[in-house]
Amino acid sequence: MEYKPGDIEPKWRNWWKENQTYKIDNQSTKPKYYVLDMFPYPSGAGLHVGHPLGYIASDILSRYKRLRGFNVLHPMGYDSFGLPAEQYAIQTGIHPAISTEQNIATFRSQLENIGFSFDWSREVRTSDPNFYKWTQWIFMRLFNHYYDRDADKALPVSELVNRISKSGNISINAVCDDDTPAISAADWNAMSERDQQLFLLKYRLTYPGEAYVNWCPALGSVLSNDEVKDGVSERGGHPVERKLMKQWNMRITAYADRLLEGLDTIDWPESIKEQQRNWIGRSAGASVRFAVDQHEGVEIEVFTTRVDTIYGATFMVLAPEHELVAQLTTDAQRTEIEAYVKWAASRSEIERMAETKKVTGAFTGSFAINPFNGERIPIWIADYVLAGYGTGAVMAVPSGDQRDWNFATHFNLPIVPILDTQKDWENAADPTKEGRYINSGIINGMTYAEAVPTLIKWLEERGLGKGKIQYKLRNAVFSRQRYWGEPVPAYWKDGVPYLIDEQELPLLLPNIDKYLPTETGEPPLARAEGWNYQGYEYELSTMPGWAGSSWYFYRYMDPYNDAEFCSKEAANYWQQVDFYLGGSEHAVGHLLYSRFWNHFLHDLGLVPHREFAKKLVNQGMIQGRSNFVFR
Template sequence: MATYNPREIEKKWRNHWEKHQIYKVSNESDLPKFYVLDMFPYPSGSGLHVGHPLGYIASDIFARYKRMKGFNVLHPMGYDAFGLPAEQYAIQTGIHPAKATEQNIARYREQLENIGLSFDWSREVQTCDPKYYKWTQWIFLQIFNHYYCNDTNKAQPITALVEHFEKEGNANINAATSQESTFTAAEWAAMSPKEKADTLMNYRLGYQKVGYVNWCEALGTVLANDEVKDGVSERGGHPVEKKAMMQWSLRITAYAERLLNDLNDVEWSESLKAMQRNWIGRSEGAQIFFNIEDTDEQIEVYTTRPDTIFGATFMVLAPEHPLVEKLTTPEHNKTITDYKKYVNSRSERERQADVKEVTGAFTGSYAFNPVTGRNLPIWISEYVLLDYGTGAIMAVPSDDERDQAFAKKFDLPIIDVVDKSKYPDATLQDKKGVMINSGFLDGMEVPDAINAANAKIESMGIGKKRINYKLRDANF
């Protein structure tokens, strides 16, 4: 019996695959199409690590399975060769990034071929290749030059929006937008070119805005949350701080409802769909405005539990909230400044993950609870994020774990407003129970109280019912 020699056998069949283009895919086929896409690796100088084949082998098994089931399978490979890693490698080695990237890609290609993966190498892409990234630029221009029309439920050319502004202003435009004020056709015509450009930026699917980013001075760049650990950059261990900076964003929130509904049409497991639904995070609640003592300013909050407004005993703003500076009294200025410095050293992920330890600082100002008239001290805390919701919350410590921990730490009032004795298994977050200590809501079951609270809020002119999503616009 012949001895099995894997080195010779594998070389023989790799040569056969390459010579006969076994995995090359034609666009012209009567077979049903199937697309298997791997995450492109960054071609570092160290070559593949064990995590690469861990994922690639699994997807290759599935690609081969679909071919055997009669599908025309497109299974390409490429290299994520742009950005900070390539720059840092060039700095560390002194090798020009173009040369280093070319050498590293050749090494990766050799290793991937040795594994025997069924990629269509004729479709190999490199993100640093102008022939590739010109299409990235083209796609961005399409996004930049369109807005999302809620009436047609799809993107429309920005030129059509301009034509509408010229005829009617923006009063009757139903679009995904951050534009707050309305204007007439005459007011649009009177705007300067810059004012028009700024207004259109509030509608574009690709737009610029000032946002807080993880800024690393040593690396000279913005870092993703995943690239920051304990206040320093994962690459190089350099200090990172939160910094306000003009940045580009993609208005993915315009597509939130479509993304949610279209999950019904994709062939994913229910567990994966549940993860996606949670990521999109659709919720129904109320927008409520709270007046502030000794000022005409208001704090806007979004809450899914308007029924608990009688239990709101303090308010919390994100440290980056634009009202913080205005609301901080002189005697609390140093405390607020020191606390904001601490928060600037923390990544968004760290701020959300640290659920047991709460921190915060008092601004010295007070808001008014619109249904009870009680003064509500205004605090700032890292557990409230500027880009989620409105960047401010009405804190109800009797029915929220973090609010409760915050109230206990800083000795703030806790007023029970939901009696859950009929529902012994209910948690703080469950919308179950009978309202108590809640004025006109007393005796109602929570679902009924939510509806009654929404109606009251709208009748008082202090807010309205609203749908919100955890999904946020993508920044880069």
């Protein structure tokens, strides 16, 4: 008998739908198994070939597990907030909700035609108010918690307030801003409410603060690193610049050690784990403060993992965005410095980190003073130093670091050997730690193991530095100057952010006349008439694309719950994602942020495990033309 797909497949698809063949319950005598695909953004183009590449594999596994007697959760939904729908709205005037709904209908039809065994009764959409109500709810929990190092978990800010009001913050071992002052209980109790709230922002797990971002003037929005390619926006090819802006941030750095440790407990590809380890970048070293010649009271803080090489520091390099650049630039160097800063602002951080062959920089005209020997060393700026990493300042030791060596030889700066075992340092840097120190003042003749504690003790005794653990990981920017995203459930009063009443969630997106920033440069939400909270202005930025995707795997477990984002009963039954399938390009984006949020939710006792996915598989990436298909 001839097989006619056009006749046979619709029949069985309809039978599956009418009989709810793949619908499952949260209770069963069978063992559970949770198979999850990274949900797609519903673009106007519909499915591309990469979607079924992964979905077919996970569907095979789901069918196999069902036949083996498992109660299989295999859902599908849509990561439906995003920039493309907003750009389409700008061009056509069609509300993003309308075009997104049309795109989802196309996706759903295509997915059903392929015949996947999804439980469609559990479909979720991040742009559905019934979904993003809980994204906003989680944001509010983050705002109302801080990370206590002694407890090794997030605790309510209300407990922090109670402790400070009784004994100040000197004995509190918590993650906070580096510039948080030590205060007494009397200091706290003498503060106004406004000053108290501003002080607490230094501890909250989400907070507004200044951060360097990828700013795209043409799109009127901040872009994430993976939305920038070769200095332009991935969508539209518009120029992108580095800019210091006030943004909401997530204090992911509080969980840096736990995120590293957690990698040893999950069955994920080693390449993904290694990318996350490198992105977090834990380093043990020392913080050192350098005075600046002829600038009384000005100090430059440097973090180094090789404080033992400090006598070999022959120059200093600042990030072009460093806050002291303008102040330290002499009149003779100003034109050159300003041109270089403008050029560096046009390059993405990824480009700057990847550049290893081309040497560029500019001299500020000022000199730092080495605290150990009092020598003056010139202060340069260069784009290989990033403002957001460490302190945005590097003490350059060309005899021990190849990038510093390249810079020194290019600009004819001194190179001083500091170990008697360094070889051929005139032709290349030698980063060895072996041997004994030379040209190194108080550590001459010492080994590495002897030198490091000697130098740190010297710094700490004089108040010029200290031993320190540093991370490459930075707090995550959580603001987008867009319309089509989750509204932040906060309002501003006297320059201080406050949360709206939880009973008023979800805070819905208002209607606006245009999806562009205002003529004065405010985000599109500023166009909404009468949109305020009891007379106070709402936060005008929206959440980034990764907000909803950082917890969506729990909503599939309990998609119709109006009282909780996921009941404890459902979470305790399904536990974790057993098999998660998606692209490796999300290694330091979605996959890292989701782990962060999950650790936080676990601290609050809302989910049963610190890690959300036991096993992760990357399906690979289709990169080129198939001659078989096209022949």
